[in-house]
Amino acid sequence: MPWARRAVVSTASDVDMGVDLGGVRLRNPIVTASGCFASGREMARFFDLSRLGAVVAKSVTLEPRNGLPPPRMAETAGGMLNAIGLQNPGVDAWLAKDLPWLAAQGVPVIASIAGRSVDEYRQLAERVRGNPDIAALEVNISCPNVEDRGIVFACRTEPTAAAIAAVTAIVDVPVFAKLTPDVTDIAAIASAAVDAGATGLSLINTLLGMAIDVETRRPKLAAATGGLSGPAIKPVAIRAVHQVRSALGPVPMIGIGGVRTPEDVIEFVLAGATAVAVGTATFANPLAAPEIVDGVAAWLHQHGERDIGGLRGTLVTGERTVGR
Ligand SMILES: Cc1cc2nc3c(=O)[nH]c(=O)nc-3n(C[C@H](O)[C@H](O)[C@H](O)COP(=O)(O)O)c2cc1C
Numbered sequence: 001m002p003w004a005r006r007a008v009v010s011t012a013s014d015v016d017m018g019v020d021l022g023g024v025r026l027r028n029p030i031v032t033a034s035g036c037f038a039s040g041r042e043m044a045r046f047f048d049l050s051r052l053g054a055v056v057a058k059s060v061t062l063e064p065r066n067g068l069p070p071p072r073m074a075e076t077a078g079g080m081l082n083a084i085g086l087q088n089p090g091v092d093a094w095l096a097k098d099l100p101w102l103a104a105q106g107v108p109v110i111a112s113i114a115g116r117s118v119d120e121y122r123q124l125a126e127r128v129r130g131n132p133d134i135a136a137l138e139v140n141i142s143c144p145n146v147e148d149r150g151i152v153f154a155c156r157t158e159p160t161a162a163a164i165a166a167v168t169a170i171v172d173v174p175v176f177a178k179l180t181p182d183v184t185d186i187a188a189i190a191s192a193a194v195d196a197g198a199t200g201l202s203l204i205n206t207l208l209g210m211a212i213d214v215e216t217r218r219p220k221l222a223a224a225t226g227g228l229s230g231p232a233i234k235p236v237a238i239r240a241v242h243q244v245r246s247a248l249g250p251v252p253m254i255g256i257g258g259v260r261t262p263e264d265v266i267e268f269v270l271a272g273a274t275a276v277a278v279g280t281a282t283f284a285n286p287l288a289a290p291e292i293v294d295g296v297a298a299w300l301h302q303h304g305e306r307d308i309g310g311l312r313g314t315l316v317t318g319e320r321t322v323g324r
Contacts, residue, residue, distance in 0.1 A: 015300045016307040017293070019053065021275050022174040022199035022252035024108055024135045026053035029308055030265065030293045033256050033279030034059055034112040034138060034178070035084065039098045040105070046286040050106035051293055053275055056202075056254070057094070057102065059114040059140045062123055064090035074211050074220035079230030079258075080280050081209050083223035086114055086143075091127045103133035110176070113167070114140040117147050121163045125170035136173050138254075139164060139198075142180040142205035154180045154205075157192035168197030176254060178202035179240070181233075186240050187247035200252030200274070203240045207233055230280040234258030238271050245272030245313055260288070262295030272313040 017028035031054040037043055040055055049055060067087030074081045088094065091113070102109050111134045115121040121139065128134055141153035141163050153159040160177065168175050177193035179186060181204040190201050206227025211220040219225075237257025244253065255273030258280070259265060265276045281288040296308070305311060 013297075015297050015305070016309070017297055017300075019274050019309055021054070021254070022136065022176070024054070024110075024174055026108060026275060028053045028293050028296070029269065029273075029275045030289055030296070031110065031254060031275050031277045032056050032282070032289060033277035034140065036279035036282050040102045041098075043282075043286060044105065047290045048105075049102075051290045052107055053293075054108040054110050054135065055102055055105075056110040056138055056277060057098070057112050058088055059086055059112040059138075060088045060091040060094045060124070061086055061114050061116075062091060062120050062127075064088065064093065069222045071220065071222055072226075074226070076209070076211055076228065076230075076232065079228050079232035080283070081211055081221055081226040081228055082206070083221045083226035085223070091124055095127065095131065099131070099133050108135035109133055110136045110138050112138040112140050112178070114143045115163065116143065117145065118159075118162045118166050122166040122170065125167040129171050134173055136176060136199075137167065137171055138176045138178050138202050139167050140178045140205070141193075142178060152180055152182070154178075154189055155183055157188055160189050161192045161196040164193045164196035164198050174199035174252075176200045176202045176252070178205055180205045180207075181236050181240055181257075182208050187243045190244045190251070191248060194248060194251060200254070201244060202254040202256060202277075203244060203273075204233070204237045204257050207236060229258070231258040231260055234264060234267075238267055241268060241271040241273050242315065250313060259292070262292055262299045265292060265296050266299060266311065269308060269311045270313070270315045272315070274312060 019029045034056045068085030113124040144150040177198040209228035253273045254275045255268030256277040260281045268276045278289040
């Protein structure tokens, strides 16, 4: 029966799922990935949003954006390509209409801002400053910098530092820099963000990809290239979290990329993530995030772990014992 969803019986009420994400207390480590949860209203039809650790909102820009022309999505093996183009109502409309509703759902809201220049990041920070409904701010710097030949901010250390410093000088909530994996040395970019005042990192945004329809010989996306997400990118995300943890120590991190199962969450936590986001999985199953919350609690219970925080960064890297 397709409508008879399997009930998740919690056997794990003795497990402490709470985490401190750079000063923000979350009831569990599961958050939504920016842009994969619409405004939140659509998802509230499926489950009580307060079951999540936090909602990370869709990135907002200074002005409303209609996004890119269709087709804007294409399925790939183990993943999905999208070129939505940051469609959003603009920061002012989001602050007036979506944010108050979201905050009233009893879940911490992490706002996300995206700019095209350092000055736009500064203006966006001024708009959100002091808003009591915003628990933390994610700064999406995986965006083209119009003042620098369209090169993505997070592809180089100086523009990363400039965008993050512009924001951290203004806001007084924790700031998470959201980085692109399309770089040679993600630890160097993460370090530049933290030195510029970021509380932590959100790792990773989509990878730039492309797919071609062999019958029409056209790119499957109207924009030709787009962001690759889903299970195919999880190893890249785990690697990024691991490299940043190894280079910077226990900096607060939101692990993002291809999360589908409770074990995926545990994997990110072992690599060093404090919170873990569910993105593309929500498009296939709107209940993915709350099911993963229950699944992580059950996993901890089954493994005799009392506290999710106790697992963080406990990756074993020593020599393997041969023959076992
Ligand atoms: C349709 C779609 C829209 C997205 N929009 C945003 C966005 O507005 N801001 C942002 O920082 N990331 C955005 N992302 C990236 C996701 O937040 C996430 O980093 C990425 O999809 C990897 O996670 P996943 O594999 O779980 O989807 C978007 C991803 C998708 C698939």
